[in-house]
Amino acid sequence: MTEVLSEQMGRGSHGGALLEVDNLHVEFRTRAGVAKAVNGVTYSVDAGETLAVLGESGSGKSVTAQTIMGILDMPPGKITGGEIRFRGVDLLKLPDDQRRKIRGEGISMVFQDALSALNPVFPVGWQIAEMFRMHRGTSRADAKKMAVELMDRVRIPAAKERVNDFPHQFSGGMRQRIMIAMAIALDPEILIADEPTTALDVTVQAQIMGLLAELQRDSNMGLILITHDLGVVADVADKIAVMYGGRIVENAPVHDLYRDPAHPYSKGLLESIPRVDQKGQELYAIKGLPPNLLEMPTGCAFHPRCPYRRDNCVTDVPPLYTISGTRGSACHYWREVIDEGER
Amino acid sequence: MGRYAIRRLLQLVPVVLGTTFIINYMVWQLPGDPFAGRCGQRPCPDSYITAMREQFGLDQPILVQYWNFLKNLLTGNFGTDFNGVSVATQLGDAWPITIRLALMAVAFEAIIGIGAGVLSGLKRGGFVDNVVTVSTLVLLSLPIFVTGYLLQWILGVQLHIIEPTVSDAATVPELIVPALVLASLNMAFTARLTRTSIVENLRADYVRTAVAKGLSNRRVVAIHLLRNSLIPVLTFLGTEVGSLMSGAIITEGIFNIHGIGGLLWRAINGQDYTIVVPVATLLVLVYLVSNLLVDLLYGVLDPRIRYE
Ligand SMILES: Nc1ncnc2c1ncn2[C@@H]1O[C@H](COP(=O)(O)OP(=O)(O)OP(=O)(O)O)[C@@H](O)[C@H]1O
Ligand code: SF4
Ligand SMILES: [Mg+2]
Numbered sequence: 001m002t003e004v005l006s007e008q009m010g011r012g013s014h015g016g017a018l019l020e021v022d023n024l025h026v027e028f029r030t031r032a033g034v035a036k037a038v039n040g041v042t043y044s045v046d047a048g049e050t051l052a053v054l055g056e057s058g059s060g061k062s063v064t065a066q067t068i069m070g071i072l073d074m075p076p077g078k079i080t081g082g083e084i085r086f087r088g089v090d091l092l093k094l095p096d097d098q099r100r101k102i103r104g105e106g107i108s109m110v111f112q113d114a115l116s117a118l119n120p121v122f123p124v125g126w127q128i129a130e131m132f133r134m135h136r137g138t139s140r141a142d143a144k145k146m147a148v149e150l151m152d153r154v155r156i157p158a159a160k161e162r163v164n165d166f167p168h169q170f171s172g173g174m175r176q177r178i179m180i181a182m183a184i185a186l187d188p189e190i191l192i193a194d195e196p197t198t199a200l201d202v203t204v205q206a207q208i209m210g211l212l213a214e215l216q217r218d219s220n221m222g223l224i225l226i227t228h229d230l231g232v233v234a235d236v237a238d239k240i241a242v243m244y245g246g247r248i249v250e251n252a253p254v255h256d257l258y259r260d261p262a263h264p265y266s267k268g269l270l271e272s273i274p275r276v277d278q279k280g281q282e283l284y285a286i287k288g289l290p291p292n293l294l295e296m297p298t299g300c301a302f303h304p305r306c307p308y309r310r311d312n313c314v315t316d317v318p319p320l321y322t323i324s325g326t327r328g329s330a331c332h333y334w335r336e337v338i339d340e341g342e343r
Numbered sequence: 344m345g346r347y348a349i350r351r352l353l354q355l356v357p358v359v360l361g362t363t364f365i366i367n368y369m370v371w372q373l374p375g376d377p378f379a380g381r382c383g384q385r386p387c388p389d390s391y392i393t394a395m396r397e398q399f400g401l402d403q404p405i406l407v408q409y410w411n412f413l414k415n416l417l418t419g420n421f422g423t424d425f426n427g428v429s430v431a432t433q434l435g436d437a438w439p440i441t442i443r444l445a446l447m448a449v450a451f452e453a454i455i456g457i458g459a460g461v462l463s464g465l466k467r468g469g470f471v472d473n474v475v476t477v478s479t480l481v482l483l484s485l486p487i488f489v490t491g492y493l494l495q496w497i498l499g500v501q502l503h504i505i506e507p508t509v510s511d512a513a514t515v516p517e518l519i520v521p522a523l524v525l526a527s528l529n530m531a532f533t534a535r536l537t538r539t540s541i542v543e544n545l546r547a548d549y550v551r552t553a554v555a556k557g558l559s560n561r562r563v564v565a566i567h568l569l570r571n572s573l574i575p576v577l578t579f580l581g582t583e584v585g586s587l588m589s590g591a592i593i594t595e596g597i598f599n600i601h602g603i604g605g606l607l608w609r610a611i612n613g614q615d616y617t618i619v620v621p622v623a624t625l626l627v628l629v630y631l632v633s634n635l636l637v638d639l640l641y642g643v644l645d646p647r648i649r650y651e
Contacts, residue, residue, distance in 0.1 A: 071554050073546075103557035116548040120647055121570055134558055166646040182556070 016088060017044035018222050019068070019107070019190050024082035026063050026246075029075065035293040037063045039246040040082070042320065045190060045222035050213075052233040052254070053226045054269065055243030058290050061226045064243075065192050068224075069109050070099050086190070105135055108183040112195040114175035118167040124178045125151070125163030131185040150181040154211060173204035177211065184215055191216070192224045197232070205229075209236060230269060234258060239326070242266045245291040245301035248320060252327045260338045262329035264308045267337060300332070308333050347642075351635050362627045363416075367409050370616045370623075371401065395425070399617065416624065424610075424617045433606060434621065440513045441602035444594070445587050447515070447522035448529075452580055456530040457573070460537020464572075465564065467542060475534055482531035487590055491524040491597040508599040518600075525594040529583050536579055540572040547571070574644045581637030585630035 026038035038060045045051045053061050066072045068084055070091065083090045086106060091099060111117040119127060128150055129143035138146065144163065151159035154177040167175055176196060183191060193212060197205035213236045216223045225237060233240060233254065240257050242250040242265065250263035261267040268286040288305035291297055297304055303313040313332060320328045323338075331337060396402050400411060415421060421430035459479075463472035482490070498520060499507030509517045523530075544550060545568065553567040588603075595604030603622055610618035642648045 069555050071551050100557050100559065103555055105557060109555050111548060111552065113548065117552045119549040119553070119567055119571070121574075121645060130558070131556060134556075134562065168647050 016085060017046045018087065019046075019224075020044040020083075020085040021064065021068065022083040022085065024064060024067060024084065025080040026060070026067055026072065026077060027080055028077050033294040036296060037077075037246050037293055038067070039296070041243070041246065041248055043241045043248060043251060045224055047189060047222050048216070048220040049239070050216065050223040050225060050237045052237035052240045053224060053243060054228070054230065054233065054240060054266075056228075056290055058293070059243040060246035061243055062194055063246075065109065065194050065224065065226060068192065069103060069107060071109075101135075104131055104183075104188065105186045106188055107190040107192065108186070108188040110176070110179050110183045110191065110193040110196045113199050114172070114179040115167060115199075117179060118175060120167055123164045123166055124170070128178065128182045128185055131182060135186055146185075147181075150185055151178070154178070154181045154215075156181075172200050173208060176200065176204075176208055180208075180211065180215070184219070184221075187219055188221060190222045190224065192226070194226045195228065196225075198228065205232070212236070242269065245296060246293065247301065247330060248328075249302065249330045250328065251320075252323075256327060262323055262327065262334040262338050263331045264306050264337055265302050300330075302331075308337060348635075348639060351638065355631055355635065358631060359628065363412070363624050364409055366620055366623045366627070367412055368405060370620055371405075371408070399425075412620065416621070421621050422617060425613075425615050430617055430621060433618065434603075434625075437601060437603045437606045438625075440600060441588075441591055441595070441604060443513065443515065444518050444522055444525060444600065444602060445584070445591055447518055448526040448587055448591075449580065449584065451523055451526040452530045452533050452583075455526075456533025457537050457576060460534040460576070461541055461569070461572075463534070464538040464541030464545070472538075475538070479531035479534050482527045483535075485527070487524055487528055488593050488597060490527050491521075491594055494520055494524055495597060511601055513600055513602070521594050521598045521600060524597070525587065525590050528590070529580070529587065533576060533580060537572065537576050540575055541568065544568055544572045574641070577644060578637055578641050581633060581640060584633040585626075588626050588629055 021041055021043050024038050024041045025036075028035040028037055041060065041064050043051060043053070053064070055061055063072065063077070067077075067079060068091070072079070079092060082092075084092055086102065091102065094102075118124065125144055125147040128147035129138075129140070132138035132143040132146050133140065148159050148163050151163065156162060156174055156177055162170075167178070170178065176199075180196075191212075196212065197208050200208065209232055212223065212225070215221070225233070227233060237254045239251065239253050241248050242257075242263065244265050250257065250261065250266045252262065257266060258270065261270055265286070272286065286305060291301050291304075297314075299315045300306070300309075300313045300318050303309050306313065308331070310333065316332065318330045318332045320330045321334055322328050323334060329337075393402075400408055403411075419431065421434065423429055424433070459471075459475045463469070463475040466472055485493075495507050498504045505520050506517070509521065549571075550563060550568055553563045558567075591602065592604030592607055594600070595602045596608050599605070603625070606618060607622045610616075610622070
């Protein structure tokens with residue numbers, strides 16, 4: 001972050017969290033119609049904090065992240081409302097060149113499939129070094145040395161010998177480490193990891209999650225971890241935002257949500273985790289299909305699948321009710337859901 | 344890769360032997376005696392034909408003829424044509440002109456074709472894109488002799504912007520229009536290929552990563568996007584050097600350029616095989632070598648390619 005920019009952005013003085021997504025709306029205008037992918041997402045992350053974003057496929061997790069990064073495909077994508085405040089400044093209103101400076105320096109991103117996310121025709125060290133060369137004007141030779149140091153830091157064996165290798169010459173786990181090295185090169189304040197381990201073996205998944213957690217602790221980054229995997233979340237996250245149909249349906253500190261979920265959808269998700277004590281029993285799965293984004297259900301988007309549904313759910317859109325200072329649920333009957341406990 | 348290159352070179356040997364043998368064999372087996380028609384209105388006397396056949400070794404068995412051809416090829420001794428003019432001199436005069444024409448055509452293909460393709464691919468559906476789509480369609484649907492005669496007639500005969508035919512010197516400015524004609528098909532195809540490749544790669548994850556790295560738009564396009572998108576395009580340009588040669592024969596015919604094409608054209612009409620055979624052999628060699636270079640270039644451009 002350049003000095004001018006950080007001053008302008010009033011370091012720490014704005015009162016809110018480091019990164020705040022506020023009532024964000026994104027839609028895709030395609031031939032089939034208007035797909036409302038994000039419908040009022042609100043979440044925030046502070047320095048040193050880990051937010052896990054959960055939700056089934058198509059719930060808008062990646063689109064939200066892409067909008068934060070400013071890498072949304074526009075068109076067909078269109079941001080139709082809301083703010084994304086980084087240090088109190090709305091990124092959506094920043095001119096392109098200032099926005100670009102924030103990418104990589106202020107906010108960075110790790111993608112799911114490192115093989116396709118890395119450029120196939122450049123050596124990995126060159127791709128990492130490019131961060132220093134383009135943002136800091138570091139010389140080629142120095143930038144390469146710094147790239148080797150970073151590769152060491154994310155524990156790539158024999159980094160010095162492998163700095164000139166190409167992405168396809170590495171294993172999946174190593175490639176993801178390279179992706180991570182590139183993302184943290186400039187010490188960003190926020191790191192967004194969009195399903196960073198989905199493409200990997202289970203043992204490698206744990207190593208990558210461990211690495212991310214460690215890097216975050218060392219540098220006090222805010223981490224947004226997008227995932228399907230509830231099992232992973234409990235270990236690393238501080239708080240959780242559950243998405244459904246492009247909205248946050250529940251947000252809570254991680255242990256509160258695990259202990260007593262306040263939204264029927266989060267509850268369904270928890271019940272669908274395989275557990276040791278339930279071996280042999282049939283896994284619970286949420287019935288029904290994800291909502292059609294072209295034609296969202298009226299009222300609560302979850303109502304066609306909800307076991308708690310009442311008549312007004314079909315007509316009244318539930319706001320994100322405040323349960324406590326740190327918890328919220330977008331369900332008219334959240335009290336019932338909490339009280340009933342485990343079904 | 345060095346090993347691979349050597350193996351590929353060795354593979355060329357039988358191919359060159361085979362194709363040159365076929366050229367030699369076919370050319371002398373064609374109907375009509377090359378010497379019969381050389382005495383004006385009357386058929387040539389048998390004694391003349393026999394003497395000529397002896398002089399050019401045609402009375403020998405085909406394998407012996409072929410052996411002599413190979414010996415001459417390796418020593419660079421091409422002898423004389425039927426009129427007693429040194430073949431080597433004629434080739435030496437004609438080659439530089441054709442090479443100049445072909446290089447100019449390749450340059451046009453690369454610069455105009457890639458430029459147009461990149462511009463139209465980056466702004467799909469925009470004005471430039473529409474212009475490129477329509478004009479490449481026109482070029483692709485016209486055989487090059489039509490394009491050639493059309494431009495010669497419009498620019499040369501009607502508007503007098505250029506001379507309709509090229510002088511013996513065949514200078515670079517004179518060759519601009521013929522080179523454009525020669526390049527036209529490949530140029531149009533290059534533009535389309537580049538456009539497709541750019542559009543495809545524009546959506547690639549690594550381009551999104553480059554943007555997410557905070558790189559300038561110019562760098563994302565010029566370094567990350569272009570480097571990948573040009574792999575198939577450069578390969579195409581290289582492969583088509585061979586077909587450019589056959590196009591050159593037609594173009595040289597239209598604009599009366601005294602290059603290899605013109606030489607070959609006149610030699611075929613005069614059934615003077617002492618020229619047809621070495622020229623055809625050279626064309627085969629150009630084709631084979633350019634293909635080999637393309638294969639090697641491909642490996643340099645795309646590190647994922649492994650040579651076994
Ligand atoms: N470029 C695009 N064009 C059209 N629609 C898109 C585009 N990108 C995303 N969408 C739509 O937006 C919706 C939300 O997608 P998103 O990628 O955010 O889901 P997700 O929650 O990340 O799911 P997953 O877990 O599968 O990654 C999807 O229905 C998707 O079809
Ligand atoms: S609002 Fe109604 S339909 Fe929606 S989750 Fe709550 S109970 Fe279910
Ligand atoms: Mg996603």
